[in-house]
Amino acid sequence: MANEWLQLFPEKVRAALSRLPLQLLDRVEEIRLREGRPLEINYEGRYAFVNAAGGVASESEAYRPDREDSHRMLDLISNHSLYTMEEELRKGFITIPGGHRIGLAGRAVLSGGSVGHLRDIAGFNIRIARELPGVADPVLPHLFDAGGRRVLHTLIISPPQHGKTTLLRDLARQISCGGTGAGVRRPGFKVGIVDERSEIAGCRRGVPAFDIGPRTDVLDGCPKAEGMMMMIRSLSPDVLIADEIGRPEDAEAVMEALHAGITVLAAAHGREASELGMRPGLGRLIEMGLFERYVILNRSGGELSCRVLDGRKRPLHAVPGIRTGGREA
Numbered sequence: 606m607a608n609e610w611l612q613l614f615p616e617k618v619r620a621a622l623s624r625l626p627l628q629l630l631d632r633v634e635e636i637r638l639r640e641g642r643p644l645e646i647n648y649e650g651r652y653a654f655v656n657a658a659g660g661v662a663s664e665s666e667a668y669r670p671d672r673e674d675s676h677r678m679l680d681l682i683s684n685h686s687l688y689t690m691e692e693e694l695r696k697g698f699i700t701i702p703g704g705h706r707i708g709l710a711g712r713a714v715l716s717g718g719s720v721g722h723l724r725d726i727a728g729f730n731i732r733i734a735r736e737l738p739g740v741a742d743p744v745l746p747h748l749f750d751a752g753g754r755r756v757l758h759t760l761i762i763s764p765p766q767h768g769k770t771t772l773l774r775d776l777a778r779q780i781s782c783g784g785t786g787a788g789v790r791r792p793g794f795k796v797g798i799v800d801e802r803s804e805i806a807g808c809r810r811g812v813p814a815f816d817i818g819p820r821t822d823v824l825d826g827c828p829k830a831e832g833m834m835m836m837i838r839s840l841s842p843d844v845l846i847a848d849e850i851g852r853p854e855d856a857e858a859v860m861e862a863l864h865a866g867i868t869v870l871a872a873a874h875g876r877e878a879s880e881l882g883m884r885p886g887l888g889r890l891i892e893m894g895l896f897e898r899y900v901i902l903n904r905s906g907g908e909l910s911c912r913v914l915d916g917r918k919r920p921l922h923a924v925p926g927i928r929t930g931g932r933e934a
Contacts, residue, residue, distance in 0.1 A: 610705050610733055615677035617657070618644060621668050624659020633733060634766065639710075640675045640727035643667035647766075650904050675727050682707055682729075694722040703814050704734035704770075704807025734770070734807055736815045741775040743924040747913045748776070748870075748898055753789035756780060756844050758863065758895060761872040762881065763902035768909060769872040770804050770848055772902070774815055776870060777805065777846055781818025794868075796821040797842030799832035805848055833858035837865050844868045856886035863895055876903065878918050 608630060611619050618638060622630070629648065637645040643654040643664050654667035662668075670678075682699060683690045693699040697720075698708045710728030713720045748759050761769050783793030800806050800823050807814035808825040817823070822840050824832040829847045833855075836842055845862050847855070850871045862869050873881055878899050881887045890896065898921075899914040913922040 610703065610731070613678075613681055613701070613705070613707075613731060614638070615670075615674045615681065618668070618670060618674055618678075621655050621657050621659050622646075625655065629661075635733070636729075636731045638670050638674065638678060638729040638731070640670055640672060643669060672727075675729075678729055679726060691722060694724075694726075695720055697723060698802075700803040702807065702809040704804045706732045706734070706802060706804055708732070732766070734804060734815075736774055737771055738775060738778065738816065740768075741772055741779055743922075744772070744900055744911060744913060745776065745779055747922050748900075749789070749791060753791040756794060756868040756870070757897035758868055759870045759898040759900060760878070760881075760887075760891075760896045761870070761900045761902065762875045762878060763872075764876060764904075765874060767902045767904050769902065772900070773846055773848055773870065773872055774805050774817060777821055778816050778818040780844055780870075781820040793818075793820050794843040795841065796844045796846060797836040797840050798823045799827055799829050799836060799845070799847045800825050801827060801829050801832065802848065805846065830854035830858040833862055837862055837867065842867055844870060846870045848872045849874065851884060851887055853886040856890050859890060860895075877901065878914065 611623055614622060621644060622636065632648040633646050635647040644667055646653055646655055653661045654664055656662035656666050657668045679687060682701060690699060698706055700706045708730035709723055709726050711723040711726035714722050714724055748757050749755065750757060761772060763769050777796050777798055780794050781796045783791050785791065796818060798805050798817065798821060800808065803825055806817050806823045806825065808823055811825060813823055822842065824835060829850060833845060833847060836845055845867050850859065850873055859869050859871065873887060875881045878891060882891045894916055897916040899918060901912040901914065903910055911924040912920060915921055
């Protein structure tokens with residue numbers, strides 16, 4: 606069903622969103638539901654408030670979700686069983702089938718000096734996951750060696766909501782399938798995805814909801830560092846994919862994969878490779894020159910540009926105005 610994510614929302618909010626013009630609804634990337642404040646949508650680097658009639662409105666005229674909407678929203682996303690979300694309430698987000706991620710805002714309850722869980726939840730950020738087959742076409746030829754026989758170690762860098770996850774998803778599909786590019790026939794590779802937040806593959810009961818290719822295995826909901834080691838030991842991937850790496854343990858797992866002869870495609874938050882060099886885990890990998898390609902995504906207004914750099918951070922290719930669905934996925 607098109608835009609099935611509308612079923613996530615309480616009835617009054619769903620009615621307002623479903624009345625938006627279809628052209629706008631199909632471009633929505635985030636919906637912000639904040640109790641007592643205007644209902645907001647974000648799309649292509651822009652934002653708008655929405656009224657009860659499904660129109661773009663001023664702040665004063667927008668629909669304002671109430672306490673009943675917040676309670677109903679929690680009920681729907683927890684499948685009427687809030688206690689099953691204990692781990693999600695500690696992390697501050699929940700990923701639902703289809704790869705959609707819902708960020709939560711409320712009061713933090715501490716346990717031993719750390720966040721135990723959230724209560725009084727009154728803010729929701731619903732980030733819509735979409736697959737865009739072919740979005741990796743401009744980038745993919747630059748991520749192989751000259752003969753097309755090996756995928757190069759690659760780090761994708763961008764701020765949040767610039768399309769890293771969408772790009773990773775299509776890279777997984779195309780690398781798994783194989784194909785022809787720049788006159789070179791590329792074989793299909795065994796791909797392993799460590800999908801800690803269930804966003805890349807959008808698994809439902811272990812089965813990917815998105816097309817990630819015929820030779821791809823997924824460890825769903827598994828912490829990245831542990832998942833990468835599990836993949837190396839038991840699933841023998843040629844290419845290992847992970848989203849949002851950054852912790853020291855992630856960097857150690859990447860090192861293990863590289864030393865095992867496995868190509869790593871990973872993503873990280875940032876604007877430039879030089880920024881990541883100052884982070885304890887990633888900085889070491891970058892300093893050692895282990896990545897052979899960097900893909901930099903940046904948005905200006907509604908346009909998303911992409912630059913590919915070599916391992917010494919020299920420009921190889923630039924793609925202005927590409928679309929990745931605006932998701933970070």
